[in-house]
Amino acid sequence: MKLRIGSLELKTPLCLSPLAGYTNLPFRKVVRELGGCGFATTDLVNARSLLENNHRALELVATSPEDRPWAVQLFGAVASEMRDAAKKCEDLGANAVDINMGCPVRKVCKVGGGSAMMNELAKTAELVRGMVAGVKIPVTAKMRLGWDEKNLTAPDLAKALEEAGVAAIFVHGRTREQGFSGLVNLQGIAAVVQAVRQIPVIGNGDVTTPLGAKRMLEETGCSGVSVGRGAFYNPWIFRATARYLETGELIAEPDFEERVRVMSLHLERNIEFFGEERGCVLFRKVIPWYARRFGPASEFKKAAVRISSRMDYEKALCEYREWRKQFLNGQGVLLEKFAPTKLEAVFSGHAPLERSVIPVPQGPVENW
Numbered sequence: 001m002k003l004r005i006g007s008l009e010l011k012t013p014l015c016l017s018p019l020a021g022y023t024n025l026p027f028r029k030v031v032r033e034l035g036g037c038g039f040a041t042t043d044l045v046n047a048r049s050l051l052e053n054n055h056r057a058l059e060l061v062a063t064s065p066e067d068r069p070w071a072v073q074l075f076g077a078v079a080s081e082m083r084d085a086a087k088k089c090e091d092l093g094a095n096a097v098d099i100n101m102g103c104p105v106r107k108v109c110k111v112g113g114g115s116a117m118m119n120e121l122a123k124t125a126e127l128v129r130g131m132v133a134g135v136k137i138p139v140t141a142k143m144r145l146g147w148d149e150k151n152l153t154a155p156d157l158a159k160a161l162e163e164a165g166v167a168a169i170f171v172h173g174r175t176r177e178q179g180f181s182g183l184v185n186l187q188g189i190a191a192v193v194q195a196v197r198q199i200p201v202i203g204n205g206d207v208t209t210p211l212g213a214k215r216m217l218e219e220t221g222c223s224g225v226s227v228g229r230g231a232f233y234n235p236w237i238f239r240a241t242a243r244y245l246e247t248g249e250l251i252a253e254p255d256f257e258e259r260v261r262v263m264s265l266h267l268e269r270n271i272e273f274f275g276e277e278r279g280c281v282l283f284r285k286v287i288p289w290y291a292r293r294f295g296p297a298s299e300f301k302k303a304a305v306r307i308s309s310r311m312d313y314e315k316a317l318c319e320y321r322e323w324r325k326q327f328l329n330g331q332g333v334l335l336e337k338f339a340p341t342k343l344e345a346v347f348s349g350h351a352p353l354e355r356s357v358i359p360v361p362q363g364p365v366e367n368w
């Protein structure tokens with residue numbers, strides 16, 4: 001199954017969703033090295049800050065030759081700034097520009113008027129037309145289903161955006177009101193798929209396993225799947241899902257040593273990019289994601305929040321390995337009763353994926 005976004009032909013229909021603070025270049029490099037990811041987007045970048053060459057914005061758009069194809073996600077409401085920032089992304093070598101739409105009907109819902117909604121749609125479409133005209137690379141948009149259950153505006157918005165020249169729509173199957181609660185509404189995504197004429201719609205939300213991705217593709221008719229938290233929890237998800245979609249085969253889950261190898265690789269990529277101290281400090285919030293699949297890891301997580309150097313990390317890991325031995329059998333394998341839920345069991349519907357493994361984020365959820 002192939003996914004095309006404008007002139008880009010992607011190797012797999014699997015995309016990495018932007019997770020502000022997480023999907024930075026070091027993480028994207030790790031995901032690319034593991035394979036299966038067809039497309040990745042930066043964290044959201046404020047268009048004006050990018051135009052002002054703000055240090056933080058430039059850090060967010062950093063890339064490398066392995067990080068391909070890649071898109072920058074822009075955020076902003078001033079049409080000229082969005083157009084100029086899109087041009088800047090193109091000049092920086094981005095293969096696409098994504099527009100963070102959060103929920104465009106916010107004001108409209110407050111005043112509750114249909115005509116106001118049309119105005120807002122018209123205004124959004126105009127902003128998009130300006131961006132599309134200003135660059136040669138594809139312009140895409142990422143949205144939620146709408147403000148709330150009663151205002152599922154994504155299909156109309158998607159239709160208007162297609163007319164304005166957008167090359168693909170990414171849709172998170174929840175309303176803005178839902179935040180990250182409840183389940184993803186696959187019918188809501190299907191309604192967006194049906195609303196557009198020919199551009200691809202990429203479904204997003206709660207995909208943590210190859211089976212979850214397949215189900216989203218089958219039940220919504222979407223052309224691709226974008227994975228956010230599931231990729232942080234399990235960076236191997238793209239490789240496993242690409243294989244599963246191609247062959248129907250579920251590859252074995254990575255064992256403890258492979259997880260540790262990739263966690264350490266991720267830290268190295270962080271250090272390369274941010275320097276040793278900042279790379280390690282930023283890695284404190286990353287470790288618990290890996291540790292979720294280690295079995296008992298409380299001691300490691302406690303030590304992880306204090307690391308400031310590679311040596312601190314190695315010491316914490318070494319002490320953790322010793323501590324963890326009490327949970328292993330004679331062959332060095334985690335005793336069954338301490339093992340985390342096998343993802344295969346989740347795939348086959350024999351075990352629920354505990355909600356706690358996919359944490360609900362803090363931050364400006366209304367923008368995501």
Ligand SMILES: Cc1cc2nc3c(=O)[nH]c(=O)nc-3n(C[C@H](O)[C@H](O)[C@H](O)COP(=O)(O)O)c2cc1C
Pocket residue numbers: 017018019020021022043044073100142172204205206207226227228229230360361362363367368
């Ligand atoms: C910590 C965090 C940061 C996020 N940052 C962004 C962002 O910068 N831009 C955006 O469009 N969505 C953002 N999102 C939303 C995700 O891209 C995605 O739509 C959402 O998490 C649902 O997909 P998932 O269940 O696969 O994580 C963020 C989500 C989380 C959890």
